[in-house]
Amino acid sequence: MIRLLLLLAIVLAGLVLGPLLVGQKGYVLIALNQWTIEMSLISLGLIVLGAILAFLLLEWLVKRVLTLVTGSRDWLGGFSERRRQKAFTRGLVALEEANYQEAEKQLSKVDSAAFSGLDLLASAQAAAKRKQWDKARDLWLKASEYPASELAAKLHLVKLEIQHQQAHKALSLLEGLSEKHQQHPRVAQLWAKALAQQGRWQELQDKLRGWKKTLGLEKYDFWMRQAAQGVFAEIASKEGANQLKTNWQGLPRSKRQDPAHQAAYAEQLMMQGMASDAEQVLVEGQKQGPHPLLLPLMKQLKSPNPVAAIRLLEGWLKKDENNAELLSALGHLSQQAGDLVLAEKALTKAITLRHDQDDLLALAAIKEAKQDNQQALALYKQSLMAPDS
Numbered sequence: 001m002i003r004l005l006l007l008l009a010i011v012l013a014g015l016v017l018g019p020l021l022v023g024q025k026g027y028v029l030i031a032l033n034q035w036t037i038e039m040s041l042i043s044l045g046l047i048v049l050g051a052i053l054a055f056l057l058l059e060w061l062v063k064r065v066l067t068l069v070t071g072s073r074d075w076l077g078g079f080s081e082r083r084r085q086k087a088f089t090r091g092l093v094a095l096e097e098a099n100y101q102e103a104e105k106q107l108s109k110v111d112s113a114a115f116s117g118l119d120l121l122a123s124a125q126a127a128a129k130r131k132q133w134d135k136a137r138d139l140w141l142k143a144s145e146y147p148a149s150e151l152a153a154k155l156h157l158v159k160l161e162i163q164h165q166q167a168h169k170a171l172s173l174l175e176g177l178s179e180k181h182q183q184h185p186r187v188a189q190l191w192a193k194a195l196a197q198q199g200r201w202q203e204l205q206d207k208l209r210g211w212k213k214t215l216g217l218e219k220y221d222f223w224m225r226q227a228a229q230g231v232f233a234e235i236a237s238k239e240g241a242n243q244l245k246t247n248w249q250g251l252p253r254s255k256r257q258d259p260a261h262q263a264a265y266a267e268q269l270m271m272q273g274m275a276s277d278a279e280q281v282l283v284e285g286q287k288q289g290p291h292p293l294l295l296p297l298m299k300q301l302k303s304p305n306p307v308a309a310i311r312l313l314e315g316w317l318k319k320d321e322n323n324a325e326l327l328s329a330l331g332h333l334s335q336q337a338g339d340l341v342l343a344e345k346a347l348t349k350a351i352t353l354r355h356d357q358d359d360l361l362a363l364a365a366i367k368e369a370k371q372d373n374q375q376a377l378a379l380y381k382q383s384l385m386a387p388d389s
Contacts, residue, residue, distance in 0.1 A: 117146030201230030228264030299332035
C-alpha cells in the first residue's frame with residue numbers, strides 16, 4: 001500500500017512539474033575518477049523512475065519464486081498428513097469391522113502426537129481384542145502421556161487390572177488420578193468395583209457417601225446394596241444371625257430407612273432362614289408404596305404364612321388392579337406359602353398383561369402340581385419364547 005502511494009505521488013509530481021520543466025535546458029554532471037556522466041534533468045528523472053519500477057518488479061519476482069518454493073514444501077507436507085489421516089481412518093474402520101490385525105497395521109502408520117494419542121487408544125483396543133494384554137497395557141501407558149488421552153487410557157488400565165483380579169493395582173492407578181478426574185462417573189464406578197473385588201465393604205460404604213451425585217441414584221443404590229450385603233454377610237458368617245439383628249438395630253436411623261440397606265438386610269435374613277424377620281423388614285420398608293429394590297424380594301420370601309406381605313400387596317392391587325409387577329409378586333409369594341389357588345389366580349392375570357419367563361414357569365409348576373400336564377407343557381413352551389425377568 002505504501003509503495004502504491006509512493007508511485008502515485010511520483011506520477012502526480014510528474015504531472016505537476018512536467019510542464020514546468022518543458023523547455024528547461026538544465027543538466028546534471030557526475031564525475032567519477034575517469035568517468036564523466038552528463039545528462040539533462042529530464043533524462044535523470046526518467047532514469048530514477050525506471051529504476052524504481054525495475055526494483056518493484058524485481059521484488060515481485062523474488063516473492064513469487066519464494067511462494068512457489070514454500071508452497072511445494074507445504075504441498076508435500078500436506079500429502080504426508082493426508083496419508084496419516086487416511087491410515088487413521090482405515091484403522092478405525094478395521095477396528096469396527098473386528099479386523100484387529102489390519103487395524104493395528106494401519107494405526108502404526110500414524111503420528112501419535114498429531115492425534116493426541118487417540119491412535120494409541122485404538123491400537124490398544126485392537127490388541128486387547130486379540131488378548132495381547134501386555135501390548136495393550138504398553139500402548140495405554142503411552143497414550144496416558146498425552147493430556148487429551150490420559151483419563152481414557154488410565155480407565156482402560158484400571159479395567160484391565162480388575163479383569164485380571166488385580167484390584168490392588170487398579171486402586172493404585174485410581175488413587176494416582178488428579179482430583180478432577182477422580183470426580184468422573186466412570187472412575188467412581190470402577191473404584192467401587194475394585195473395592196468390592198477386594199471385599200473392602202466398609203471403605204466402599206464410606207466412599208459412596210460422596211459419590212451419590214456422581215454415580216446417579218440407580219448405580220448408587222446398586223453399590224450401596226452390594227456394600228451392605230458384604231458387611232451383613234461378614235457379620236452373619238463370623239458372629240451369627242442374632243448378632244446380625246443386633247447390628248441392624250444399632251445402625252443409624254438413616255441407614256435403617258435406606259432402601260439399599262433394607263434390601264441387603266432382608267436378603268441376608270432370608271439366607272439365614274429368618275423369613276419372618278425378612279418379611280417385617282420388607283413390609284415396613286414399603287409403607288409409602290412399592291419400592292423397586294424391595295418389591296422383587298417379596299417373590300423370594302419362603303414364609304409359611306406371610307399374612308402382612310400378602311395384605312400389603314392386595315391393598316396396592318385394589319388401587320392398581322392391572323399392575324403386572326404386583327400381581328407377579330403376589331403370585332410367587334403365595335406359591336412359596338403353599339396357597340396355590342391365590343398364586344394361580346394372580347399369575348394367570350399377570351401373564352395376560354405381560355409375558356414374563358419367571359411367571360410362566362411358576363404358573364406351569366402350579367399346573368403340574370394340579371396334574372394339569374397339558375396346560376403345564378403349554379406354559380413351559382411359552383416360557384422358552386418369553387424374555388428373562
